[in-house]
Amino acid sequence: xxxxxxxxxxxxxxxxxxxxxxxxxxxxxxxxxxxxFEDAEDMRASxxxxxxxxxxxxxxxxxxxxxxxxxxKMEGAEAGYAFATGMAxxxxxxxxxxxxxxxxxxxSSVFGSTHALFMTYFPKWNIETSYFDINKPETxxxxxxxxxxxxxxxxxxxxxxxxxDMQLLGDIAKKHNLILIIDNCFATPYIQQPIKFGAHLVVxxxxxxxxxxxxxLGGVTVGSEDLIRQIYLFSRNTGPALxxxxxxxxxxxxxxxxxxxxxxxxxxxxxAEFLEAHPNVNSIKYPFLKSHPQYEIxxxxxxxxxxxxxxxxxxxxxxxxxxLNNIKLCSLSANIGDTRTIVTHPASTTHxxxxxxxxxxVGITQGLVRVSVGLExxxxxxxxxxxxxx
Numbered sequence: 001x002x003x004x005x006x007x008x009x010x011x012x013x014x015x016x017x018x019x020x021x022x023x024x025x026x027x028x029x030x031x032x033x034x035x036x037f038e039d040a041e042d043m044r045a046s047x048x049x050x051x052x053x054x055x056x057x058x059x060x061x062x063x064x065x066x067x068x069x070x071x072x073k074m075e076g077a078e079a080g081y082a083f084a085t086g087m088a089x090x091x092x093x094x095x096x097x098x099x100x101x102x103x104x105x106x107x108s109s110v111f112g113s114t115h116a117l118f119m120t121y122f123p124k125w126n127i128e129t130s131y132f133d134i135n136k137p138e139t140x141x142x143x144x145x146x147x148x149x150x151x152x153x154x155x156x157x158x159x160x161x162x163x164x165d166m167q168l169l170g171d172i173a174k175k176h177n178l179i180l181i182i183d184n185c186f187a188t189p190y191i192q193q194p195i196k197f198g199a200h201l202v203v204x205x206x207x208x209x210x211x212x213x214x215x216x217l218g219g220v221t222v223g224s225e226d227l228i229r230q231i232y233l234f235s236r237n238t239g240p241a242l243x244x245x246x247x248x249x250x251x252x253x254x255x256x257x258x259x260x261x262x263x264x265x266x267x268x269x270x271x272a273e274f275l276e277a278h279p280n281v282n283s284i285k286y287p288f289l290k291s292h293p294q295y296e297i298x299x300x301x302x303x304x305x306x307x308x309x310x311x312x313x314x315x316x317x318x319x320x321x322x323x324l325n326n327i328k329l330c331s332l333s334a335n336i337g338d339t340r341t342i343v344t345h346p347a348s349t350t351h352x353x354x355x356x357x358x359x360x361x362v363g364i365t366q367g368l369v370r371v372s373v374g375l376e377x378x379x380x381x382x383x384x385x386x387x388x389x390x
Contacts, residue, residue: 170198
């Protein structure tokens, strides 16, 4: 059988390492920091990369290899590298590809720590970032300079759940010879594959929906082989590698990604419809609600709407604080993509390092609440939100 023609779920379940002499059905853990060589020539050839094999788990490990292989097949990528966290993936990807004097054009709505990289740390090395308004995609090209190297975006965005036309980004990147990097964390490769729209690299915080149960940290970047080679060499020397145990957990998690994400999205749409009709809600964004400003784009490039909802409570920060304090079933946490529904107030948590002006510029009001809808009985989640809003 041609394994390349298998469906998404089959690829996730049947892409695995070769069995050992014990013929195990479930892939074993390879908790080894290093690997031995048959003789001096084997060792020499391995270090000069004449032979492709495991040398040291900071470079590669059977468990991380299997995890990366699965993500590559899901995303349609040529190669990849796995990291200890999602932010390690973001930082290492940029650091490996950028030089002093380079310029980034990014969507203004990005994760708080990514914003800190762009505004606080990269300028130390004379790397500048310009932000474009995701609601004004026609302005993107005006931010491109002769030294622009990377075009970057999240879609859907964190935390405002805006959607960016990835085909447009792909076309712009091709026109101006830029590296297009998409953070696909909110969608997962089950919902969308940015490489199909022209992305050169795709980044994930595997801590979120890929793990799906709030257990381990992890990150991964996949894409074209030549770019991943640069990222691999940088990471091999700087050491942000994913642990074999976490890779094993995440690889097993991918086997249930499709069924989990289907249920997450089914629940999220019902919760979004409830919130949209609630009198104490000012506004709401969920990609598969027809009221979403980029609804048509979302339907074009996403299989489902995801599990993240952003809504604004009437009454501002005081109403928001009261709502959070009244939550009983859902969790107050900064994570997303868990089996448990999580409620977050971005202005005071994930994006608290941004000034209020910067928060408003990316759509974060004092009353904005982000909900990561879990896998509980959806009527119970709605009942909890209903009583808290009351």
